[in-house]
Amino acid sequence: MSKPSQAPSDSHKGLGPLMWIAFGLFAVFFLNVALQRFSPGMVEISAAKEAILLAIAIGAFISACLRLEARHSHNA
Numbered sequence: 001m002s003k004p005s006q007a008p009s010d011s012h013k014g015l016g017p018l019m020w021i022a023f024g025l026f027a028v029f030f031l032n033v034a035l036q037r038f039s040p041g042m043v044e045i046s047a048a049k050e051a052i053l054l055a056i057a058i059g060a061f062i063s064a065c066l067r068l069e070a071r072h073s074h075n076a
Contacts, residue, residue: 019060019064029054029057032050
């Protein structure tokens with residue numbers, strides 16, 4: 001069987017910028033948690049700000065996943 005043809009630009013787009021932003025936000029969140037755990041007092045961020053950062057990271061990740069899924073289902 002032959003493989004379905006894909007446009008070259010669609011197959012080489014990678015994860016997309018929104019996914020990289022989500023990964024970066026998760027990295028910042030977990031780096032903050034590690035700094036607070038192993039170096040207390042070095043960085044002080046309120047629990048509410050941590051929750052907002054995590055919610056934004058999760059929102060960006062879900063949005064990126066939905067865009068990737070839409071792009072893959074459109075090409076199928």
